[in-house]
Amino acid sequence: MARSEVIGNRQLAEILFMMRTTVVLSFVPAITTGAARQDAWAAALFSGMMLTGIAWAISTLGSAYPHLTVVEYSRRLLGTLVGTAVSLVFAYLYLLVAATDTRVFSELVKTAFMTRTPIVVVMSATIATFTLIALLGIEVVARVADMFIPLFVAFVVLTLIGAVGHFRLQNLQPVLASGIRPVISSSWTIMGIGAQWAVISMLVPSLTEPERVASSTVVTAVLASLVSAVTAAAVVGVLGDELARESLFPFLKMARSIQISPVLQRIESLGVSAWGFGLAVTGSTMVYCGSRALTQILGIKDYRWVVPFFGVAVGFYARLAYRDVSAVIEFFRPPRFPIFIAALVGVPYLLLWGAHLVARARAGATRR
Numbered sequence: 001m002a003r004s005e006v007i008g009n010r011q012l013a014e015i016l017f018m019m020r021t022t023v024v025l026s027f028v029p030a031i032t033t034g035a036a037r038q039d040a041w042a043a044a045l046f047s048g049m050m051l052t053g054i055a056w057a058i059s060t061l062g063s064a065y066p067h068l069t070v071v072e073y074s075r076r077l078l079g080t081l082v083g084t085a086v087s088l089v090f091a092y093l094y095l096l097v098a099a100t101d102t103r104v105f106s107e108l109v110k111t112a113f114m115t116r117t118p119i120v121v122v123m124s125a126t127i128a129t130f131t132l133i134a135l136l137g138i139e140v141v142a143r144v145a146d147m148f149i150p151l152f153v154a155f156v157v158l159t160l161i162g163a164v165g166h167f168r169l170q171n172l173q174p175v176l177a178s179g180i181r182p183v184i185s186s187s188w189t190i191m192g193i194g195a196q197w198a199v200i201s202m203l204v205p206s207l208t209e210p211e212r213v214a215s216s217t218v219v220t221a222v223l224a225s226l227v228s229a230v231t232a233a234a235v236v237g238v239l240g241d242e243l244a245r246e247s248l249f250p251f252l253k254m255a256r257s258i259q260i261s262p263v264l265q266r267i268e269s270l271g272v273s274a275w276g277f278g279l280a281v282t283g284s285t286m287v288y289c290g291s292r293a294l295t296q297i298l299g300i301k302d303y304r305w306v307v308p309f310f311g312v313a314v315g316f317y318a319r320l321a322y323r324d325v326s327a328v329i330e331f332f333r334p335p336r337f338p339i340f341i342a343a344l345v346g347v348p349y350l351l352l353w354g355a356h357l358v359a360r361a362r363a364g365a366t367r368r
Contacts, residue, residue, distance in 0.1 A: 009209050011142035012200070013220040014149045015285055019196050020051075020224035021156070022278030025271055026104050028250045029193065030232040033333050034186025037241040038172050041233035043186035048225020050187065051194045055221040058200050059214040061353060066210035070201035070352075071296040077355035086348045087297050090198060093345060094290035095310070097196055098283050099317035100328065102126050105279050106318070107325035108249055108272070123318055130283030131311030134291065135304055138206055141284045148277040155274035156227070159251075160234050162258045167237040188334040190228070192341035196282070197221075202289040248325055287311055 023029065030040040030047070065073040070090055075083030106122040114122060133141055176183070200217060204210045235250045238257060247253040255271045288303075291310045295303040322328045331337060 005137050005139050005206050006208055007138055007142040007203070007206050009207055009212055009216045011145055012203060012207060012213070013216045014145040015142065015281055016055075016197060016200070016217060016220045017224050018145060018149065018152055018278040019199075019282045019285065020194075020221075021152075021227050022101070022275055022282055023190075023193050023196075024228045024231045025156070025251050025275040025278065026101075026108070027248065027329060027332075028232060028235055028244070029189045029332060030186050030228065031235060031241070031244045031250050032247075032329065033189040033337075035178075035182040036186035037178075037182065037245070038174075038236055039176055039183050040186060040236055040241070040244075041172070041229045042176065043183045044190065044225060044229035044232045046183055047187035047190035047194075048221065048228060050191045051197075051225060052218055052221040054191070054194045055197055055200075055217040056214055057349065057353070058197055059204070059217040061349070061356060062201050062204035063211055063213050064356060065204075066207075067205050069205055069292065069296060070198075071293050074348075074352060077352060077359060082351075084297060086351065087293055089344060089348050090201065091290050091293040091297065093195060093198055094286045094293065095313055095317060098130075098286035098290070098314045099321065100331070101279055101282055101286075102314060103318040103322050104325065104328050105275060107328070108252065108275070111325070112249075112252065112272070120319065123315060126279070126283070127311055127315045127318070130280055131287055131307060131314075133280065133284035134287035134311070135307045138203065138285075138288050141281065141288060144284065145281045148281060152274045152277045155270040155277075156231075159255050159258075159271045159274075160230065163234045163238050163254060166258055167234065168240075169237065171237050171240045172233060185334060188338035189332050192338045193332075195341050195345040198345060199285055199289045202292055203285075248329060283314075287314065 028040070030036060030044040034043060036043040062070070065076075068076070071083075071087040074086045077083065078086060102123055106119055106126055109122050110117060110119050133144055197217070200213065204213055207213055231251065235244050235254045238254045239247070239250065243253070244250045251271055287307060287310055291306040292303045294300075294306050294310065298306075300306060322331065
């Protein structure tokens with residue numbers, strides 16, 4: 001792959017951090033998809049440790065082929081037929097993530113702010129935004145991440161600071177009252193959502209320092225997991241585990257319940273803005289990676305020809321795959337979602353890692 005577009009490792013870390021943390025701001029899966037209840041923060045930490053391992057595995061494999069995308073090294077390791085099939089799986093994954101994130105955000109905007117606006121209008125505007133960004137290239141996506149990351153972090157931090165005065169420590173007690181099993185049950189979905197980071201496999205060739213991608217992604221995974229744990233603790237601490245579990249958007253509900261002063265109210269706009277910034281970066285990255293993957297699979301020279309069609313496909317999938325926001329939340333519930341992701345993403349990476357280790361062993365034997 002020609003390095004016509006180059007981004008820094010720091011910019012990739014920003015993209016991954018916003019991508020991961022945006023999920024926390026949407027429906028806080030540590031609370032809504034398992035039985036951890038007041039121990040949701042522990043589920044976020046446990047899944048964070050697993051995510052760190054996933055990040056290392058994905059980035060280490062990519063750094064072994066620093067000038068190739070996952071499409072290119074899949075074909076090299078697995079052959080043209082199987083490699084192409086694996087590449088199509090990755091293209092579908094990018095479509096799935098972009099469409100699902102779009103639907104969740106659009107449902108929030110319609111439910112909370114634009115109740116009389118058709119959901120199709122909200123989704124179309126959202127998809128048009130990140131399709132345009134993707135059309136301009138990954139360097140522009142990275143610059144957008146540079147621009148948004150200070151606001152993203154500031155808005156999340158300000159919302160969490162606003163929660164301090166309403167936080168009740170007793171809502172987090174007793175700790176591990178039902179043992180570790182409920183914590184693990186709330187961790188599966190969060191680990192499955194880590195499949196987002198398959199974008200690393202497409203972006204390594206564009207990095208200024210591809211050999212250092214593993215270290216930067218592992219650090220990012222640790223930071224994102226800490227934010228996830230703090231957010232889960234804040235939501236339960238303010239709302240209580242029952243009210244938090246019953247909410248479609250617990251983070252938004254927490255923010256709405258906070259009144260800093262008679263003058264300063266309705267700080268949920270900060271959280272929603274941060275979510276919007278994160279979605280712009282996540283969606284544009286997914287559309288770029290999906291379009292680039294299809295371009296290489298089909299042998300098209302310029303991925304920009306594919307971007308508009310991929311954006312349209314995201315829109316159709318977001319509209320037709322889910323009946324409403326409840327159907328989206330149901331999609332994420334274990335055990336179906338973790339099993340689905342393990343089959344969709346885990347199997348291809350196991351095949352690639354196995355083929356990589358075999359190729360390396362053969363190369364070592366040849367040298368001897």
